[in-house]
Amino acid sequence: MSADQNQGIVTAAFLVIGDEILSGRTKDKNIGYLAEYLTAIGIDLSEVRVVPDVEERIVEAVRELSDRYTYVFTSGGIGPTHDDITADSMAKAFGVPIDHDPRAVEILRNFYPEGQLTEARLRMARIPQGADLIENSVSKAPGFRIRNVHVMAGVPSIMQAMLDAVAPTLKTGQRMLSETVDADLPESRIAASLREIQGAHPGVMIGSYPRSVDGRFSTQIVVRSRDEALLQQAADAVRAAVAATSR
Template identity: 80%
Template sequence: MSKDQTAEQGQETVTAGFLVIGDEILSGRTKDKNIGYLAEYLTELGIDLAEVRVVPDVEERIVEAVNDLRARYTYVFTSGGIGPTHDDITADAIAKAFGVDIDFDPRAVAILKNFYPEGQLTEARLKMTRIPEGADLIENAVSKAPGFRIGNVHVMAGIPSIMQAMLDAIAPTLRTGRKMLSRTVNADLPESRIAGALKDIQDAHPGVMIGSYPRSIDGRFNTQVVVRSRDEELLTRATGAVADAVAAAVKSE
């Protein structure tokens, strides 16, 4: 990527939706570890994770969610449902969402043949080589069974270590936007004491997002204020205004 491309991309907002697929997530049998990881990973790249959905292993629900999300956001990422078991139906659902055929992909078959010893590429494992027509493969450095990318949808495994490896593989191919910057102001005050001032500061600074998070430390309520913006100068001004408002509130106690 050239410097001009990077500079040009740095001015746009790139968005993403994340679709978590699996009955085991909704039942609580499996605790999701991918949402937080993906959110932080994309933030570092300058991509805004705008929405997360969790759906069961039901083809119609997956198709509906994929088609909705891919129309809304620059990228869609999915996790779960591309394994060897009978309820791993994500690949078929993605093919249906795009209206394409799905079959054993010679590229994926070759990868697994090279990975598994003779006689160990079972029918169940071979199922992981079924890829929608027209899709590109996503490298899996952990267990080799690839994910795939079709259109703006990236289909990855649900196992955290594998999903993370797949993210590393596709990161260089993603367009990146202007990174979100953040600063934190700690207020030794209950949130209610500064809520009005924070609203006024928010209203006076378009392009800034201000979040306040009440906490209790040693039985005393205080507030952490996080100021976020893509514009560093605007961020500095708004953060200064928040710090001044907190100081004034402390002084008036």
């Protein structure tokens, strides 16, 4: 168990699987959605990793991330084609057999008209032994959960539906709170003050994000903490520093 878990912080990693993501052929739309979703329910997305459709790489990543974080979420590679190898890779990662799961077969049999449940489509019913199914309200082919790893589809609408199905089962921690301060200043002019404020406020994270509109530079400053009182103290200090620097 990680130190974060001992402190009641719930962490997660997102493993994006697919050659099409790495080649740029498919633009990932799931990372931002998952990050925002998990933050809203009190889970810190701590790492995102993208791996190709290579069994050894998937197995290596799953084992490492599963040991490091409270939860792992994956997307991609559970479809009906020959290169959808995620389910087999999960079985190998955890040393369990994989076969057609009667529950998944029944779901697909009830969904597809008679004669249309092909061998290719039946591949989507291959589930590692001991895994729980994740409901898919969009296209019915289920995802699955094995230990602390949640295996979901790569298609955004399906991934989102699976995430909604999974969410009630997740342990959550105290939500990360945030406050944004807009500074009509270039980042360089406020950087020293932000370093001082950060050093004086342990338990608070301060990020600065420069922006440029029509050649005019400004900075958006985001203050984050799980403690509301600490958050307000640091945010007030940032606002004061911005006001003093703007004079």
